[in-house]
Amino acid sequence: MIPFSPPRIDDRTIEEVCAALKSGWITTGPRVRKFEEMLSDYCKVNNVLCVSSNSAGMELMLHWFGVGPGDEVIVPAYTYCATANVVVHCGATPVMVDVKEDFGIDVEAVRRAITPKTKVIMPVDIAGFPCDYDELNQLVREDAVRQLFTPDNEIQRQLGRILLLEDAAHSLGARYHRLPLGTQADLAVFSFHAVKNLTTAEGGAICLNLPHPFDNEALYKQLKIKSLHGQSKDALSKTQAGNWRYDVTEAGYKCNMTDVLAAIGIVELERYDSETLPRRKQIFDAYSNAFRNDPRFQVPIYETAEKQSSYHVYPLRINNITEQQRDEIMQRIFQLEVSVNVHFIPLPMLTFYRNAGYNIQNYPVTYDNFSREISLPVYYNLSDTQVQTVIEAVKKAVTF
């Protein structure tokens, strides 16, 4: 069976994790700091904070911005549940909007969804393909949109407009106008979950990119404390002789990254541009070459003049089929010993959100994308022979 997305764990990864284990320091410490610095170099963002997951990072930032009951946060209907769940955790209301054929959030639909209650927009770079950041940045800065914005606290007053909080779970290494993602939105949060392009088993990182008059360096320090119970000193500085006394300045969260996991990330990032991304792109190209000229298939867009994907998910679509036919095709692909997946079941189709009153009929493009989508395996160790096996299995399985 060809697996869908196994992590790349080899001797180098194991050696670095063992080195962390043997170092005597296993929770947040020097390796997390080194990984943050590497990410900051890689993304060309001055301040990057590592956390325990993308979900925890997004929630931390919603809390920091003071998002709460009565507030609205605009999210795409087509995403993983984490994007909306963190909004629910804050007591705010996720306002779902439709996406475009390229899976990105529809900026015109976002515009129509803005109300005086809108505090945040959360674009999601589905499959690793960047959203329309020029248009989104322009939208939140338009006079009419600014005038609707109703700040409830000092931070919101300072920004004076809707916050752009990017769910960049898929898009580390993707590019927009040739720049790596991380600098396009006010805040961008990566995921290093086991199935993502770059993993630390579980983990995430927040890129701080707030405009003047925000001080991102000071915010980094503040969030470091906020992500560790609001404790004024972390465990490492407390180990210094005599440096035991600490204070708690707020009821903070507990979502720091550990050095053991940062060790995996350091190895992953060192070879990300030289090995991971080129191999993933080769696999994307092989799939597109195989399916592009066959009228049964619609291949995804992953490169344009202004955007370049991180090649996270290859979302193939089958033309002129129903959701049920898609499910049958997937079953046949599995029978041919190839694992495939669907990214994602739209939020309005999940019991929790359906019961909360969201209706998939209001998101026709989301439903169309979902009902015809099959994600193909993409990972560093997928061999050329296996790629051919996947292609043959898919072609054989589509009999409609």
Ligand SMILES: *Cc1c(COP(=O)(O)O)cnc(C)c1O
């Ligand atoms: C994986 C994923 C997340 C959640 O990431 P975690 O690190 O597991 O919290 C959020 N959004 C999207 C789109 C994802 O695919």
